[in-house]
Amino acid sequence: MSSPPKKAPADIWSQTDIRDYLSESALTVGAGSPTDAGAGWMLPTPHPDPIIAAGGIPDAGSLPAREIQEALERVLSRAPDVALRYGGVLGFEDLRAILAERQSAMDGLALDQDNFILHNGGSGCLDNICRAFLTHGDVVITEGPAYSGTTRAIRGHMAELIEVAVDDDGLSISGVAAAIERANSEGKRVKFVYLNPDFQNPTGTTLSEERRLALIELCANHRILIVEDSTYSELFFDAPPPSSIYAMAGGAGVLRLGTFSKIIATGLRVGWVQASKEHIDALGRVRFDMGTSPLILHTLAEFIRSGSLDPHIERMRVIYAEKCATLSESLHEGCQPYVRFTKPGGGFFFWFECIGAPSKEVAAAAAEEGLLFPPGTTFFLDKENTPDTHVRLAFSNASLRHLAEIGPRLKAAFLKVVD
Numbered sequence: 001m002s003s004p005p006k007k008a009p010a011d012i013w014s015q016t017d018i019r020d021y022l023s024e025s026a027l028t029v030g031a032g033s034p035t036d037a038g039a040g041w042m043l044p045t046p047h048p049d050p051i052i053a054a055g056g057i058p059d060a061g062s063l064p065a066r067e068i069q070e071a072l073e074r075v076l077s078r079a080p081d082v083a084l085r086y087g088g089v090l091g092f093e094d095l096r097a098i099l100a101e102r103q104s105a106m107d108g109l110a111l112d113q114d115n116f117i118l119h120n121g122g123s124g125c126l127d128n129i130c131r132a133f134l135t136h137g138d139v140v141i142t143e144g145p146a147y148s149g150t151t152r153a154i155r156g157h158m159a160e161l162i163e164v165a166v167d168d169d170g171l172s173i174s175g176v177a178a179a180i181e182r183a184n185s186e187g188k189r190v191k192f193v194y195l196n197p198d199f200q201n202p203t204g205t206t207l208s209e210e211r212r213l214a215l216i217e218l219c220a221n222h223r224i225l226i227v228e229d230s231t232y233s234e235l236f237f238d239a240p241p242p243s244s245i246y247a248m249a250g251g252a253g254v255l256r257l258g259t260f261s262k263i264i265a266t267g268l269r270v271g272w273v274q275a276s277k278e279h280i281d282a283l284g285r286v287r288f289d290m291g292t293s294p295l296i297l298h299t300l301a302e303f304i305r306s307g308s309l310d311p312h313i314e315r316m317r318v319i320y321a322e323k324c325a326t327l328s329e330s331l332h333e334g335c336q337p338y339v340r341f342t343k344p345g346g347g348f349f350f351w352f353e354c355i356g357a358p359s360k361e362v363a364a365a366a367a368e369e370g371l372l373f374p375p376g377t378t379f380f381l382d383k384e385n386t387p388d389t390h391v392r393l394a395f396s397n398a399s400l401r402h403l404a405e406i407g408p409r410l411k412a413a414f415l416k417v418v419d
């Protein structure tokens with residue numbers, strides 16, 4: 001018979017340091033950016049009517065809830081057993097076939113369902129891409145600034161990140177070439193370049209056609225994959241972005257990532273990777289979560305088949321164009337001479353330069369005025385030493401009334417902090 005423990009198990013565990021158990025990844029990665037959570041993020045503000053311009057979430061008043069409910073009801077009344085059981089590692093074939101048809105038309109390529117794997121949002125896609133392609137110490141080149149969820153995921157897979165600047169034409173390709181050279185000279189291997197070329201989060205910029213071609217050539221010459229994040233590509237205002245990098249490269253060496261989060265709703269948690277069959281096979285091999293919810297995938301297939309998706313996207317383009325124009329006018333009329341910006345041609349975000357004060361001080365003063373947004377440093381790898389010059393405003397879910405008030409509230413904030 002074993003002797004009784006000297007201490008109660010609860011006492012033993014309460015005196016044990018959790019860090020002894022954590023993986024290297026859990027020890028390395030910090031908590032997510034508060035803005036990744038979307039609408040819930042708030043700095044404390046005394047204002048009775050705060051304007052939240054923080055998270056990239058769709059317009060709440062336009063969510064197609066009724067159409068989704070009807071699609072779900074049809075799925076459950078027709079074949080509940082199929083939608084309510086395991087669905088396989090690549091995800092529901094019909095939805096993959098629907099995506100293949102849509103994306104083939106968009107990219108001018110002949111894709112089929114085996115060029116697609118479905119995941120838990122674009123985030124799930126990226127996580128699995130990292131699992132399939134990265135090993136400890138590999139290098140990934142990203143935009144600087146970049147969507148903070150991406151950089152967290154890559155760091156979580158123990159890869160090293162090199163940030164390359166973004167200007168009005170998108171990611172600097174000479175910067176990518178220099179980063180490749182630097183990594184190679186240190187004996188490191190660059191596995192992929194991640195970029196969000198259309199209406200980028202956070203800057204709203206779009207990569208020029210010339211740079212797309214240059215990036216394809218550069219990466220092919222160095223045998224480096226391109227991960228093209230097309231989260232906002234369909235949400236243009238007047239004109240679509242240039243052809244995708246995937247289309248320009250004929251699919252060679254490119255994994256294109258898409259999501260229903262911004263074109264429908266973030267709560268669906270469904271995204272896809274479009275890639276060569278070889279790459280899709282690699283992604284399937286390292287997937288251990290038994291797939292994405294078949295019930296939601298069947299519902300989405302039904303929603304799209306019934307013709308609800310394209311008219312919804314068209315309506316959203318008009319709504320976001322009006323929101324963006326309202327914000328632009330408000331900043332232009334209400335907040336000069338403190339902001340400098342280029343109006344984006346699509347997406348959810350406005351990126352502006354703060355004139356005369358650092359963005360962290362502007363963000364704190366704006367919170368007192370009831371205007372909530374993250375400082376631009378949130379989107380850089382080195383949040384402490386990055387020049388504190390810019391701010392991202394998300395206009396997608398703020399009302400037109402609120403967007404029109406942003407300029408004057410921001411000006412009041414600047415007046416408190418400018419030298």
Ligand SMILES: Cc1ncc(COP(=O)(O)O)c(C=O)c1O
Pocket residue numbers: 056120121122123124147149196201229231259260261266269270271
């Ligand atoms: C550029 C970009 N990629 C990916 C995502 C992740 O979206 P989800 O996982 O909801 O598809 C986001 C969300 O804000 C984003 O802005």
